[in-house]
Amino acid sequence: MLKQPIPTKIYLSEDEMPKAWYNLRADMDPLPPLLNPETRKPCTKEELEAIFCKGCVEQELNETDRYIAIPDEVREFYKMYRPSPLVRAYWLEKALGTPAEIYYKHEGNNTSGSHKLNSAVAQAYYAKQEGIKSLTTETGAGQWGTALSMASAFYGLDLTVYMVKVSAEQKPFRREVMRTYGANVIPSPSETTEVGRKILEKHPGTGGSLGCAISEAVEKATSTENCRYGLGSVLNHVLLHQSVIGLESKVALEKYGVKPDIIIGCAGGGSNLGGLIAPFMGEKLRGEADYRFIAVEPETCPSLTRGKYVYDFGDTGKITPLMKMYTLGHDYIPALTHAGGLRYHGMNTVISALYDKGYMEATSVSQTKVFEAATLFAKTEGILPAPESSHAIRVAIDEALKCKESGEKKVILFGLTGTGYFDLFAYKRFNDGEMVDYAPSDEEIENALAKL
Amino acid sequence: MLKQPIPTKIYLSEDEMPKAWYNLRADMDPLPPLLNPETRKPCTKEELEAIFCKGCVEQELNETDRYIAIPDEVREFYKMYRPSPLVRAYWLEKALGTPAEIYYKHEGNNTSGSHKLNSAVAQAYYAKQEGIKSLTTETGAGQWGTALSMASAFYGLDLTVYMVKVSAEQKPFRREVMRTYGANVIPSPSETTEVGRKILEKHPGTGGSLGCAISEAVEKATSTENCRYGLGSVLNHVLLHQSVIGLESKVALEKYGVKPDIIIGCAGGGSNLGGLIAPFMGEKLRGEADYRFIAVEPETCPSLTRGKYVYDFGDTGKITPLMKMYTLGHDYIPALTHAGGLRYHGMNTVISALYDKGYMEATSVSQTKVFEAATLFAKTEGILPAPESSHAIRVAIDEALKCKESGEKKVILFGLTGTGYFDLFAYKRFNDGEMVDYAPSDEEIENALAKL
Numbered sequence: 068m069l070k071q072p073i074p075t076k077i078y079l080s081e082d083e084m085p086k087a088w089y090n091l092r093a094d095m096d097p098l099p100p101l102l103n104p105e106t107r108k109p110c111t112k113e114e115l116e117a118i119f120c121k122g123c124v125e126q127e128l129n130e131t132d133r134y135i136a137i138p139d140e141v142r143e144f145y146k147m148y149r150p151s152p153l154v155r156a157y158w159l160e161k162a163l164g165t166p167a168e169i170y171y172k173h174e175g176n177n178t179s180g181s182h183k184l185n186s187a188v189a190q191a192y193y194a195k196q197e198g199i200k201s202l203t204t205e206t207g208a209g210q211w212g213t214a215l216s217m218a219s220a221f222y223g224l225d226l227t228v229y230m231v232k233v234s235a236e237q238k239p240f241r242r243e244v245m246r247t248y249g250a251n252v253i254p255s256p257s258e259t260t261e262v263g264r265k266i267l268e269k270h271p272g273t274g275g276s277l278g279c280a281i282s283e284a285v286e287k288a289t290s291t292e293n294c295r296y297g298l299g300s301v302l303n304h305v306l307l308h309q310s311v312i313g314l315e316s317k318v319a320l321e322k323y324g325v326k327p328d329i330i331i332g333c334a335g336g337g338s339n340l341g342g343l344i345a346p347f348m349g350e351k352l353r354g355e356a357d358y359r360f361i362a363v364e365p366e367t368c369p370s371l372t373r374g375k376y377v378y379d380f381g382d383t384g385k386i387t388p389l390m391k392m393y394t395l396g397h398d399y400i401p402a403l404t405h406a407g408g409l410r411y412h413g414m415n416t417v418i419s420a421l422y423d424k425g426y427m428e429a430t431s432v433s434q435t436k437v438f439e440a441a442t443l444f445a446k447t448e449g450i451l452p453a454p455e456s457s458h459a460i461r462v463a464i465d466e467a468l469k470c471k472e473s474g475e476k477k478v479i480l481f482g483l484t485g486t487g488y489f490d491l492f493a494y495k496r497f498n499d500g501e502m503v504d505y506a507p508s509d510e511e512i513e514n515a516l517a518k519l
Numbered sequence: 520m521l522k523q524p525i526p527t528k529i530y531l532s533e534d535e536m537p538k539a540w541y542n543l544r545a546d547m548d549p550l551p552p553l554l555n556p557e558t559r560k561p562c563t564k565e566e567l568e569a570i571f572c573k574g575c576v577e578q579e580l581n582e583t584d585r586y587i588a589i590p591d592e593v594r595e596f597y598k599m600y601r602p603s604p605l606v607r608a609y610w611l612e613k614a615l616g617t618p619a620e621i622y623y624k625h626e627g628n629n630t631s632g633s634h635k636l637n638s639a640v641a642q643a644y645y646a647k648q649e650g651i652k653s654l655t656t657e658t659g660a661g662q663w664g665t666a667l668s669m670a671s672a673f674y675g676l677d678l679t680v681y682m683v684k685v686s687a688e689q690k691p692f693r694r695e696v697m698r699t700y701g702a703n704v705i706p707s708p709s710e711t712t713e714v715g716r717k718i719l720e721k722h723p724g725t726g727g728s729l730g731c732a733i734s735e736a737v738e739k740a741t742s743t744e745n746c747r748y749g750l751g752s753v754l755n756h757v758l759l760h761q762s763v764i765g766l767e768s769k770v771a772l773e774k775y776g777v778k779p780d781i782i783i784g785c786a787g788g789g790s791n792l793g794g795l796i797a798p799f800m801g802e803k804l805r806g807e808a809d810y811r812f813i814a815v816e817p818e819t820c821p822s823l824t825r826g827k828y829v830y831d832f833g834d835t836g837k838i839t840p841l842m843k844m845y846t847l848g849h850d851y852i853p854a855l856t857h858a859g860g861l862r863y864h865g866m867n868t869v870i871s872a873l874y875d876k877g878y879m880e881a882t883s884v885s886q887t888k889v890f891e892a893a894t895l896f897a898k899t900e901g902i903l904p905a906p907e908s909s910h911a912i913r914v915a916i917d918e919a920l921k922c923k924e925s926g927e928k929k930v931i932l933f934g935l936t937g938t939g940y941f942d943l944f945a946y947k948r949f950n951d952g953e954m955v956d957y958a959p960s961d962e963e964i965e966n967a968l969a970k971l
Contacts, residue, residue, distance in 0.1 A: 074533045075598040081526045146527035147610070147901045158599070158673075176628045178903045178938070220898045221610075240692070240943035246950045247897055445699055446672045449599045451630045486630070488940040491692035498698045 075157060077319040079150040085318075086137060089310035089345040090126075091417055092303065093133035094352040098416050099391035101127075102378060110388045117289055118296050118387075119304075122193030126304040133349070135307060137189075144188045144221065148177035149311065153319040154483075158447040160467070167470035169463060170327070171483040172316045172343065173450065178244070179214035181408075181453065181485030182339050183299055186308035187211070190297040191218035201225035203288040204297045205255065205280030207234055207335075208408035208455060209241030210485055211299030216248035229255040229283045233274030234407045241489045255280040262286050262384035276400050277336075277411045282384025300336025301381060301390075301415050309342020312482060317346050320480070327358060327480040329466055333458035334362040334371065334429070335408050337415030343482040344427070351426065360427035361466075362418065363458040365437075366506040368401035370394055370414045371422055371429035373507075375516050379413060392419040396515045402505040404434055405493030406454040430462060433504040437461050438497040441487070453485035454493055527609060529771040531602040537770075538589060541762035541797040542578075543869055544755065545585035546804040550868050551843035553579075554830060562840045569741055570748050570839075571756075574645030578756035585801070587759060589641075596640045596673065600629035601763065605771040606935075610899040612919070619922035621915060622779070623935040624768045624795065625902065630696070631666035633860075633905065633937030634791050635751055638760035639663070642749040643670035653677035655740040656749045657707065657732030659686055659787075660860035660907060661693030662937055663751030668700035681707035681735045685726030686859045693941045707732040714738050714836035728852050729788075729863045734836025752788025753833060753842075753867050761794020764934060769798050772932070779810060779932040781918055785910035786814040786823065786881070787860050789867030795934040796879070803878065812879035813918075814870065815910040817889075818958040820853035822846055822866045823874055823881035825959075827968050831865055844871040848967040854957040856886055857945030858906040882914060885956040889913050890949040893939070905937035906945055 092098060100109040115124040126135060137145075156169040174182035194202055202224055206212025212228040219226040228250050235242055235254040242252045255275045256263040262282040266273065273279075281298070288296035298305060320327065330347055332340035340362055350356040362371055370393045380397040381387035394413040395401075401410045414422075421427050434454070441457035443464070444450065452460060463481040470477050487494065496502045507515075544550060552561035567576040578587060589597075608621040626634035646654055654676055658664025664680040671678040680702050687694055687706040694704045707727045708715040714734040718725065725731075733750070740748035750757060772779065782799055784792035792814055802808040814823055822845045832849040833839035846865040847853075853862045866874075873879050886906070893909035895916070896902065904912060915933040922929050939946065948954045959967075 075595075076533070078530045081528070143527075144901075178897065178901055180940075184901075217898075217901055221901070240940075240947075243943040243947045243950065244903060244940075247894060247903065247946050249898075442699060445630065446669075446701070449596075449630055449636075449669055449673070451696060451699065488632075488692075488696075491695040494699050495692075495695045498695065 073155050073323050076152040076154050077322065078152055079315060079319055081146050083318055084142065084145060084150050085311055085314040087134035088137055088307045089314055089349065090129060090133055090135050090307055091341070091345045091349055092130040094349045095420065097130055098420055101388040101390055104380065104385055104387065104389060118285060120190065120193040120197055120199060120295050122196065123190060123304045126307050127302055138192060141189050141192050148184065150315050151176060153316055156448055159444060162443065162447045163464065163467050163471065165467040165471040166474060166476045167467040168476065168478045169467055170320070170480045172312055173483045174312060175453065175483060175486035179210055179217055180488060181210035181214065182309060182312060183211045183214035184217060185311050186299065186305045186338065187214035187218040189308045191215065191222045191224055194224055194295055195222040199224065199295050200293045201291065202295055202297045203227045203284040204299065205229045205277060205284045207231045207277045207410055209234055209238050209489060210408060212250065212252065213241065213244050215297050216245040216250040219250065220248040226250040227287060228252045229257065229280040231255055231275040231277060231280050231407060233403055237492045238489050255283050257283060260286045262386065266383065274403060276383065278383035278397060281382040282386050285382065285386045300338040301413065303415070303417060305338045306341035306415060306417060309338045310345040312339065312342040313345040313347060316343065316480060325478060328477040329359045329361065329479045331361045331363060331459045331462050331479065331481040333409060333455050333484065334364045334414065334418065335411050335455065337418040339482050339484045341415055341418055348421065348426065361462055362422065362427060362429040363462045364429065364431045365404050365406050365409045365458060366431040366433050367404045368395070368410050369431045370412060372431045373512050375519055376419060376423050377519050379519060381413060390416050392416050393422065394519065396518050399515045402507070405490060406434065406458065408455040409458065432458055432461050435502050435504050438502060440464050451487045452483060453487045454490050456484040525607050525775050528604040528606050529774065530604055531767060531771055533598050535770055536594065536597060536602050537763055537766040539586035540589055540759045541766055541801065542581060542585055542587050542759055543793070543797045543801055544582040546801045547872065549582055550872055554841040556832065556837055556839065556841060570737060572642065572645040572651060572747050573649055575642060575756045578759050579754055590644060593641050593644050600636065602767050603628060605768055608900055611896060614895065614899045615916065615919050615923065617919040617923040618926060618928045619919040620928065620930045621919055622772065622932045624764055625935045626764060627905065627935060627938035631662055631669055632940060633662035633666065634761060634764060635663045635666035636669060637763050638751065638757045638790065639666035639670040641760045643667065643674045643676055646676055646747055647674040651676065651747050652745045653743065654747055654749045655679045655736040656751065657681045657729060657736045659683045659729045659862055661686055661690050661941055662860060664702065664704065665693065665696050667749050668697040668702040671702065672700040678702040679739060680704045681709065681732040683707055683727040683729060683732050683859060685855055689944045690941050707735050709735060712738045714838065718835065726855060728835065730835035730849060733834040734838050737834065737838045752790040753865065755867065755869060757790045758793035758867055758869060761790045762797040764791065764794040765797040765799060768795065768932060777930060780929040781811045781813065781931045783813045783815060783911045783914050783931065783933040785861060785907050785936065786816045786866065786870065787863050787907065789870040791934050791936045793867055793870055800873065800878065813914055814874065814879060814881040815914045816881065816883045817856050817858050817861045817910060818883040818885050818956070819856045820862050821883045822864060824883045825964050827971055828871060828875050829971050831971060833865060842868050844868050845874065846971065848970050851967045854959070857942060858886065858910065860907040861910065884910055884913050887954050887956050890954060892916050903939045904935060905939045906942050908936040
């Protein structure tokens with residue numbers, strides 16, 4: 068297609084929105100299966116259906132269909148906040164004085180404040196279709212909990228959210244958004260579940276973690292009638308739903324004849340990153356195109372860069388299936404960081420396999436460097452980014468500065484997963500000069516990995 | 520134009536964005552002039568230029584040019600967050616079971632969280648052009664302060680924001696956003712100005728008001744070298760800048776052959792309302808089309824519905840020029856309400872004149888009714904609205920319900936001025952069932968008006 072002047076924001080029409088999700092596993096060798104935590108044998112469909120909705124389980128186990136149709140009802144909901152804009156970061160480029168072209172896919176323009184709504188809608192839709200009455204989930208930064216609250220309110224489902232205690236304390240207003248959407252929000256670990264009580268006994272006063280909150284939510288779902296658990300990241304059906312990010316980005320770039328050289332995403336459980344890269348990685352795996360992919364994680368929780376590629380539990384309480392993934396160990400409790408959404412010990416299995424085989428790179432960054440990037444981005448691009456997203460911004464800026472040195476005109480695409488309106492406690496720390504960095508010592512990491 | 524299927528969100532292309540603002544005064548009889556607070560004679564250009572940037576003063580005094588060009592640099596900034604979507608509220612319509620068509624212009628998708636950025640950019644741009652080094656302003660809900668912080672950061676201007684004390688306390692994180700953009704935020708009334716000290720002496724422990732904060736900001740601007748004051752509403756150059764809202768709405772509706780019957784906006788100082796209605800009201804004044812216009816104000820601060828159309832000061836400290844407007848009196852301190860942006864004693868002169876001559880209607884609503892509407896809107900349309908904007912939502916819903924009774928298929932357009940991410944304290948009150956309403960008694964209003 069002809070190179071045309073590129074607008075600041077590239078919006079697709081609603082007709083151009085993807086009609087099917089992109090299932091990257093169809094381009095990959097089969098992944099090591101999920102294992103039953105008790106028998107250590109591959110999980111059966113039925114076992115998974117005790118936890119998740121059938122629609123999600125079917126997608127979780129589908130390794131063959133490259134495209135999986137998005138139900139019309141889900142597409143209608145998507146139209147409330149999608150397509151999301153692909154933005155050319157003209158002002159950031161100017162501030163950096165880089166010859167690089169920087170683009171970002173902005174997923175924060177909806178009330179959940181992030182990309183999380185893309186999967187929440189789908190999960191709540193399948194629950195409703197299957198006659199499920201209530202859902203449970205966990206939330207770290209609060210974005211996923213808000214997203215599932217919105218989707219549950221829309222489909223008339225009851226929802227209980229286990230919110231990582233430290234996030235609930237740092238973000239009281241996040242809880243209030245979820246309550247506005249009718250959700251019951253419980254700080255985790257809590258006394259409402261057996262696993263919560265055990266964790267509290269072992270670690271009194273703990274601020275909790277995503278791993279703990281998942282255990283509680285799964286226990287609650289499996290012990291409540293007609294109730295299922297919804298997960299905001301890590302599993303492959305969540306990545307599948309997030310592929311709308313990559314699909315829309317690709318169509319938008321192709322409209323203007325632009326091909327990215329480097330694609331960057333922050334990595335917690337892996338869903339936004341997996342969704343962003345999906346169709347591009349598909350091309351790379353099929354040998355049709357080449358791209359550099361960079362996963363960015365916080366130095367406090369370096370599962371890809373310092374973890375081990377082994378089978379591990381998805382949660383602290385050892386209730387979930389085992390996954391072959393990069394992990395720091397299911398009872399690794401990451402140091403407190405302001406990017407609550409990235410405080411997860413493991414990593415999605417697709418991302419783990421791709422990283423293991425060298426199809427993508429990973430790097431970790433400190434939070435003060437992340438907030439420096441966030442502040443520059445806010446001032447130049449007019450968007451206050453979420454701390455999680457700012458990990459990707461940091462590395463995008465670093466790559467653009469490398470281009471400035473080398474004179475290369477690379478095209479950089481990164482995922483701006485969300486906005487930081489509920490992260491002002493963190494910004495305050497940074498603005499007050501009180502933000503501290505923490506990188507686990509080699510001994511800490513070795514001790515954690517030794518348990519695997 | 521042919522009726523086409525209407526998408527959920529109508530986005531214009533960047534080329535379709537307006538190239539000129541719409542100056543509604545060109546369609547009206549001349550307005551009573553601003554008066555010098557000391558001489559009570561019409562303010563001269565020079566007098567106004569001691570307070571405001573020259574570019575803004577020129578616009579403030581321009582009553583003849585219907586279109587005033589938007590500088591290219593301002594249009595470039597606009598492209599960071601505009602055009603804003605015009606949304607068809609399919610899901611709200613469905614929930615109400617109304618035959619009415621409801622549309623809203625969503626101005627909240629930028630970090631200031633509201634339409635305020637439309638004027639902030641222009642004001643900061645003119646300041647920069649004119650060699651001004653610093654700006655001062657006031658903020659109530661915090662949206663205007665955030666907007667001017669963003670614009671000032673972009674153009675490299677220093678900014679001091681006087682924030683109504685009660686808002687600063689209810690919204691600590693709002694302050695942090697402004698700090699992130701480099702602004703100096705001072706709760707008002709403060710000890711930093713003479714007028715602030717006087718107000719504190721007279722009303723110790725007061726939560727402040729927009730009227731007080733304006734006095735402080737103006738004093739600071741006029742007593743600081745190379746500094747000007749930026750105002751977020753009330754004056755006509757602000758309404759002019761906000762006309763991008765109405766212009767974009769009109770183009771978007773015309774694209775699909777839709778003509779609104781009723782146009783609704785919340786009214787504090789009048790800028791979003793004036794901007795939304797501008798090109799439509801122009802047609803009405805010229806006899807080219809007819810529309811119903813409804814201004815919605817909080818019952819705690821009913822300047823149009825219960826005020827008097829007289830000359831009054833724009834601020835509590837009697838520093839600003841006098842304006843002929845609907846007012847409750849410059850020392851009327853409205854009861855605390857969660858719609859801080861609507862707690863202003865007066866009303867823009869254009870809106871006042873149009874209301875006085877019967878070209879538009881006004882109504883007032885209680886805050887619990889407003890939050891009921893806000894919650895329904897959040898659940899159906901997926902956007903958590905600002906309390907201010909929710910005043911317009913309330914009346915849009917009421918009008919749609921009247922259509923349900925009468926069976927009329929009216930087309931309703933309202934302005935969704937912003938999002939409520941920093942208003943969760945208010946939502947918490949509502950969610951906890953602790954929100955109370957307050958309508959001033961006739962005696963209170965009579966006493967206030969008697970001073971005029």
